[in-house]
Amino acid sequence: MKNVVWLLVVMSLVLTGCQTGRKVKTVSTIVPTMQDVDIDGSGIIDVNDMNIMASEWGKTGKDLKSDFDGDCFVGLKDLAIIADFWLEERENVGK
Ligand SMILES: [Ca+2]
Numbered sequence: 001m002k003n004v005v006w007l008l009v010v011m012s013l014v015l016t017g018c019q020t021g022r023k024v025k026t027v028s029t030i031v032p033t034m035q036d037v038d039i040d041g042s043g044i045i046d047v048n049d050m051n052i053m054a055s056e057w058g059k060t061g062k063d064l065k066s067d068f069d070g071d072c073f074v075g076l077k078d079l080a081i082i083a084d085f086w087l088e089e090r091e092n093v094g095k
Contacts, residue, residue, distance in 0.1 A: 032068040037085045039065045043093030045085040053082060 039049045053066040056074045061067075066074045068081040 030070045032081050034085050034088055034090055036068055037082050038090060043090045045088050
């Protein structure tokens with residue numbers, strides 16, 4: 001019985017994933033949008049977004065702006081995501 005309880009606790013933690021202030025994410029279902037990656041909201045993914053990511057690099061927590069994959073850690077996976085959107089521009093931002 002004790003093992004079943006522990007299994008349920010572990011499964012609920014895995015299914016819950018990291019809960020950020022923006023949305024509830026599970027590690028396996030996150031598909032970041034360009035809006036998520038445009039940290040400063042300027043409409044383009046550029047060095048300003050990278051500077052914000054650099055300030056959070058290696059940190060853990062729930063409210064990290066650069067934690068795009070929702071694993072509560074800012075690291076290489078998040079860097080790969082921002083690289084995918086590098087220099088892309090959003091339409092109708094600031095217009
Ligand atoms: Ca992350």
